[in-house]
Amino acid sequence: MTVTTLSRQGAIAIVTVNNPPVNALSQALRQGLWDAVATCDADPDIRAVVLICAGRTFIAGADVSEFGKPPMEPHLPDLVNRIEAAAKPWVAAIHGSALGGGFEVAMGCRFRAALDTASVGLPEVGLGIVPGASGTVRTPRLAGVAAAVELVTTGKPLGAAKAQSMGLLDAVVTGDLLQGALDFTLTALEQPLPLPISERPVAAPAPEFWAEQQTAIARRAKGEAAPLRALDCLRKATEAPFAEALAFERATFLDLRGSEQAAALRHVFFAERAAPRPAHLAGVPPLPLRHTGVIGGGTMGAGIAAALRDADLPVVLIERDAEALARGVANLRSIFDAAVKRGRLTADQAEARMAGITPSTDYAALSDTDLVIEAVFEDLSVKHAVFDALGRFCRSDAVLATNTSYLDPRRIAEGLPNPARFIGLHFFSPANVMKLLEIVPVPETAPEVLATGFALGRALGKIPVQAGICEGFIGNRILKRYRMAAESLLRKGVTIAKIDAAMRSYGFAMGPFEAQDLGGLDIAFLQREAARASGQDVPETLGDLLVRAGRKGQKTGAGWYDYAPGDRTPRPSDAVAKLLADRIMPTAAPTDIAAYLVAEMAAEGQAILADGIARNAADIDLVKIHGYGFPRWRGGPMFASGTRG
Numbered sequence: 001m002t003v004t005t006l007s008r009q010g011a012i013a014i015v016t017v018n019n020p021p022v023n024a025l026s027q028a029l030r031q032g033l034w035d036a037v038a039t040c041d042a043d044p045d046i047r048a049v050v051l052i053c054a055g056r057t058f059i060a061g062a063d064v065s066e067f068g069k070p071p072m073e074p075h076l077p078d079l080v081n082r083i084e085a086a087a088k089p090w091v092a093a094i095h096g097s098a099l100g101g102g103f104e105v106a107m108g109c110r111f112r113a114a115l116d117t118a119s120v121g122l123p124e125v126g127l128g129i130v131p132g133a134s135g136t137v138r139t140p141r142l143a144g145v146a147a148a149v150e151l152v153t154t155g156k157p158l159g160a161a162k163a164q165s166m167g168l169l170d171a172v173v174t175g176d177l178l179q180g181a182l183d184f185t186l187t188a189l190e191q192p193l194p195l196p197i198s199e200r201p202v203a204a205p206a207p208e209f210w211a212e213q214q215t216a217i218a219r220r221a222k223g224e225a226a227p228l229r230a231l232d233c234l235r236k237a238t239e240a241p242f243a244e245a246l247a248f249e250r251a252t253f254l255d256l257r258g259s260e261q262a263a264a265l266r267h268v269f270f271a272e273r274a275a276p277r278p279a280h281l282a283g284v285p286p287l288p289l290r291h292t293g294v295i296g297g298g299t300m301g302a303g304i305a306a307a308l309r310d311a312d313l314p315v316v317l318i319e320r321d322a323e324a325l326a327r328g329v330a331n332l333r334s335i336f337d338a339a340v341k342r343g344r345l346t347a348d349q350a351e352a353r354m355a356g357i358t359p360s361t362d363y364a365a366l367s368d369t370d371l372v373i374e375a376v377f378e379d380l381s382v383k384h385a386v387f388d389a390l391g392r393f394c395r396s397d398a399v400l401a402t403n404t405s406y407l408d409p410r411r412i413a414e415g416l417p418n419p420a421r422f423i424g425l426h427f428f429s430p431a432n433v434m435k436l437l438e439i440v441p442v443p444e445t446a447p448e449v450l451a452t453g454f455a456l457g458r459a460l461g462k463i464p465v466q467a468g469i470c471e472g473f474i475g476n477r478i479l480k481r482y483r484m485a486a487e488s489l490l491r492k493g494v495t496i497a498k499i500d501a502a503m504r505s506y507g508f509a510m511g512p513f514e515a516q517d518l519g520g521l522d523i524a525f526l527q528r529e530a531a532r533a534s535g536q537d538v539p540e541t542l543g544d545l546l547v548r549a550g551r552k553g554q555k556t557g558a559g560w561y562d563y564a565p566g567d568r569t570p571r572p573s574d575a576v577a578k579l580l581a582d583r584i585m586p587t588a589a590p591t592d593i594a595a596y597l598v599a600e601m602a603a604e605g606q607a608i609l610a611d612g613i614a615r616n617a618a619d620i621d622l623v624k625i626h627g628y629g630f631p632r633w634r635g636g637p638m639f640a641s642g643t644r645g
């Protein structure tokens with residue numbers, strides 16, 4: 001297959017890339033572009049070259065199937081240099097996204113024109129590496145150091161308008177990209193050509209700039225190496241000649257590519273790509289999802305409804321009475337208002353989100369829904385009453401889902417007229433933000449209903465992971481083990497603050513005790529109490545002692561730590577020390593606290609695999625990363641502890 005074709009429009013050559021699905025920079029494509037430079041240079045009738053891509057996007061980046069294989073010529077940095085050094089100026093015509101190597105190719109071109117809907121970026125830090133084909137060296141020469149730092153160290157793609165305002169693009173066109181690029185090229189040819197980017201000067205920033213950036217990025221990165229190494233490259237690019245900076249970038253790239261962090265991030269990248277379409281559901285068509293319903297407008301119900309609205313699905317919101325319904329609607333309103341405040345939504349978009357909500361206390365409003373998600377109190381009898389009504393009022397082919405965290409979905413499904421349509425869809429709080437969706441089929445769940453759970457996950461932009469039935473499914477089961485292991489360290493005399501600090505320096509935003517204070521200690525306590533009341537032998541936890549003493553976390557101003565009124569700063573507590581004094585027996589404890597706690601998580605993960613609760617180790621890693629704040633660049637507990645599955 002030829003991945004590049006050459007055509008002509010007057011004196012302008014058009015090089016079209018066609019390497020589906022995303023025009024990745026495979027060896028064949030690099031060779032095709034390499035040869036196109038020679039062909040165009042040799043033709044005296046050609047004055048300029050437009051580089052454009054077929055399909056849904058410009059060159060979207062490196063070819064991930066070449067990851068880990070020996071590099072093949074022509075190498076990308078050489079190709080970018082060759083395009084830049086071509087006798088005829090090249091113009092990149094960008095649609096979709098020009099990312100990583102794709103944007104580096106665009107920077108080899110003399111000009112960049114993009115469709116208004118396009119985005120550009122250098123996302124390499126997300127894979128634990130830095131751009132490897134001049135991204136850190138050309139970007140500051142093209143757009144200045146501040147823009148380059150933003151683009152390279154965050155890895156976040158930028159929309160065309162923003163990219164143009166930062167100097168990354170020369171033109172933004174609407175409508176027909178090729179025509180727009182040809183018009184732009186003809187106009188550009190009437191002016192003296194700008195210097196190739198590698199020959200442009202770069203202004204050195206103020207002396208304190210690098211130190212400030214270093215501090216800010218280190219705080220954000222929490223141990224992740226690539227963003228800081230990218231900053232080093234950018235600094236080199238402003239202080240050293242082009243070729244020297246390029247060599248420095250290349251050396252950094254090669255060093256990071258072989259690093260543990262890059263391996264971890266590649267693992268997560270591939271796991272995330274695989275998760276939404278698991279192999280065992282290939283060929284199972286999901287059911288249509290056009291109308292949805294949510295039962296309960298509390299913390300979870302409102303968040304789930306917001307997530308459905310973000311995916312443009314209409315939602316019928318059911319509550320138990322008018323007052324609770326008004327509260328549910330107000331919860332949704334405040335979610336969208338907050339999004340407006342943060343600039344994520346315009347006021348009009350927020351209105352449209354709200355307009356797609358039909359609040360009701362009457363289950364008859366659900367008669368046309370394809371999927372209903374229940375998020376009422378965690379109480380079996382309340383849930384039974386809800387599903388009894390759903391069984392009577394919903395279409396017999398509607399999917400009925402529960403968001404339960406700890407109840408057995410099989411018990412919830414008891415008595416349903418059509419249990420094949422029943423499934424657990426476990427969202428995480430805040431449900432419109434958190435990426436994880438645990439999908440929990442019961443034995444009767446039909447394959448197409450399971451496939452619909454995954455289709456919903458895709459529609460909502462979530463990471464869907466299938467879980468079997470056990471207490472806590474995958475995520476909360478490991479969380480419980482993690483908390484027990486943290487308490488065991490505490491019993492051995494390691495301080496609460498030391499344990500939390502160890503997990504923070506491992507890369508978590510919070511340690512296990514701080515996190516419980518934030519979320520509230522009472523939920524898990526009540527659950528343990530309920531289990532005890534039902535005759536189960538649940539050993540007393542240290543958390544139980546705290547809750548019994550009224551210390552439920554930040555909401556009561558006291559938990560594992562003390563809190564001053566209106567201040568969320570955790571302060572080590574003498575009261576807690578007294579409360580726990582006779583439970584603590586200083587003995588030898590693991591010195592590497594984080595390694596011990598992660599190994600405990602992984603051990604529970606192994607048990608989960610052995611029980612058939614998770615389909616593979618990578619799914620467990622995704623659960624902890626996307627639902628529980630496990631540092632992504634560590635790859636998840638299974639990867640980090642050597643269970644690569």
Ligand code: NAD
Binds near residue numbers: 295301324382426
């Ligand atoms: P919540 O108390 O904030 O909300 C529950 C809502 O359900 C309330 O608004 C209540 O009025 C409504 N409700 C109660 N009975 C009803 C009925 N018969 N008909 C209609 N509405 C009714 O609780 P939550 O935190 O949103 O939890 C809801 C469910 O989600 C629970 O099963 C919980 O285990 C699960 N869950 C919670 C979290 C979390 O972090 N809070 C995370 C995942 C799953």
